Amino acid sequence: MAVLVTGGAGYIGSHTVAELLERGEEVVIVDSLQQGHREAVLGGKLYVGDLRDKAFLGKVFEENDIDAVIHFAASSLVGESMKDPGKYYHNNVYGTLCLLEVMNEHQVKRIVFSSTAATYGEPEQVPILETDRTLPTNAYGETKLAMENMMKWFDTAHGIQYISLRYFNAAGAHEGGRIGEDHDPETHLIPIILQVALGKRAHISVFGDDYATPDGTCIRDYIHVTDLADAHIRAVGKLREGGASRVYNLGNGKGFSVNEVIEIARRVTGHPIPAVIEPRRAGDPASLVASSERARTELGWAPQRDSLERIIASAWAWHQARPDGYND
Known part of the structure; x- marks a missing residue:
């Protein structure tokens, strides 16, 4: 069984692919290479394409025995999101919708989502807890929260269980x-x-x-990028063990x-x-x-x-x- 890593040629995604390979996992990577780098992919099976292309994505699932997805692929610049929110809704939210629909078509029921602590907006308290209010102050955080909410309803309707990981600064x-x-x-x-x-x-x-x-x-x-990779892989393990859908903060x-x-x-x-x-x-x-x-x-x-x-x-x-x- 393989783990599909979307955005696996990007910064955190490529480090997660490296950790998965070191732990003996079969890895499939999907990346458009608009922001990612082919050279950053140290192994596995790379497909170059866009999540919003459902025919392309369906081929990836048809050609591989995928049992879990780690979802990194997204636009992530706060300033840009305020100037061009449409880009963020189309790439982040619609891209995730396409991914969840194709997962459901192929009966893949586990997804770990690389979210953001930007979903909280201005914090009510420090340190921030998962139970704190979510009120994003920028379009980027708003789209990430929309992606989380979409996963919640796909879990309710189709049994696609998810773990969402919220964090601030990878380094x-x-x-x-x-x-x-x-x-x-x-x-x-x-x-x-x-x-x-x-x-x-x-x-x-x-x-x-x-x-x-x-x-x-x-x-x-600040969290070391390899520690973030470890958290995503542990989340996959939690879902494989039958763990319920859940949101987790990651931080020092x-x-x-x-x-x-x-x-x-x-x-x-x-x-x-x-x-x-x-x-x-x-x-x-x-x-x-x-x-x-x-x-x-x-x-x-x-x-x-x-x-x-x-x-x-x-x-x-x-x-x-x-x-x-x-x-x-």
Whole structure:
């Protein structure tokens, strides 16, 4: 039996494929390669195509004995989602609808969904619990919540059980050095900081230093990408064991400020990494940290690479070796 990984040539998807292969799973990958990289796929069977092409997707299911899906494929830039929400509804929501319909046609009843803590919007409390209100503040988070709700109703109607994993910031790179983070455009804090250390940027912009946090800069939760991959695979195992549909937060449970991330990157890289304070960005909450107690208890998951130094060091090794990324 095979695991289908949608978006498996992307950042988190490719690391999950690598972990699945290391654990002896048969892996099938679907990716349009619009954002993913062929070179990031270390094995398995890759199909290049779009989830919204149901004939293409049906062929994937017909040619492989798939028993579970891990669903990463989605557009994921918050700013872009506010400028072009239609793209996000069409790609994320309609793409997921096509996937669920084809799964149902082929009697595949297990899906693990890579969701986001952006489904919560402005947090009611920190750390955030799975039972907290979901009120997204951007179109990206709204489409992810719509995808979760769609899965709930497909479970009710067709018995397709799902686990949705909500998290904030994936970071780091495969510690074997073979794959890493390569986005265009790059929007994540740690790779942008490392671009300064590589001489690709003159400085790192810090958006606001007057928040109600110990050093005035925003606090965020960072998880090593391989730990995220492990959580997705554990979720597949939970469904294979007959586990019920469920939502889980993933997080370190502690969070680091922007200034802390920059300072640790300076130590790891040995580069001064100049920082320039800029005005706040609209909609940036002061602190976003997720409680992962439910995942720890029910999935047996806990981050093994929770040192920010280790996370940044793995990313730095990748970016030094591949300063231009995959350069497809």
